[in-house]
Amino acid sequence: MKEIEKQIATPNTFFNNYRKVSDSIEAAKSDKPKNQRTCRFCGSKNETNYRTKAHIIPELLGAHNHLSDSECDLCNRIFAEHENHLANFYGPFNSLLGIRTKKKVPVFKSRNEQYCTSISVKNENGTPRIFFGDNLNDFKFDNDRKRLTINFKKKSFIPVAVYKSFLKMAISICPDDSLIHFESLIKWLMDVKSKHPANQFPFLLYRTRLTKMKFDKPFATLYFPSITSNTNPNFSRLATIVVHAGISVFQTFFLIDENLEIDTKDEIPFYKYPAYVHDIKTPDNCEKFEVPINSLSKLKQIILNGDKKVDYDDELIHLSFKKVRRSKDIE
């Protein structure tokens, strides 16, 4: 167990420092009639501005019916633009796993590159069909290990738009009486011209890709710092959201006080949510057991600062297979 503790935070590190404020399921229970609604982003109280369904978690992470009663149609359209970037950033997972977004499983198409065909993934009845065309650059085929490794090139995305999509989820989940903590961030989210004043603050995203567990419907949980003996002055200013979708667990952090400036003299404590525990099967009747470190899901750290389109963070995915058939055999 020592070995793991050295490399990964134990579940206690996170849960001793954070308390759950609410989650996407609880937040969806609020269902005010249209004439009593107030948009928590722009303040609109006009009931004719609540015609479309606003989802607490964008459906591009998986279909669900957790609706928000505090997001007007206008703001919903603004966030849809950010969410196009989140979709590009998210990549091929729905198509590979057969997860519906609205009514059907989307088709994934990789970014166009000059000298090769883009790879596409179409899911047919739970089986992903992957088309390479003449593209021999983006996949490796290992017949001995029965393994296919594919490099899925994602379409370009704007990092800060991805960060804003997670921020919108956090604000949608936040209970009314805690919303005051997001006031400055709501202003920043809604004002296209304004820069985040805390330009030293890293928009850090942790992504864990699970290997043994899959969430067909996404869900998100918002955490606030709990009262502990933590003496770092930056600690009490950070909220965190954890979003489960498919085989991915995302976590990002927000500054939740009026003043968005941050002094980087003091370390910014980013406590990792222990997403890897989803991949550990606890033996029955056992108080202590060892987990081989190599078997744990991998955590990736991505920085989402930047308002220009980028091409990066491609997904390298290993697929195992039993048998290979040429397309001639399939037809």
Ligand SMILES: [Zn+2]
């Ligand atoms: Zn609004």
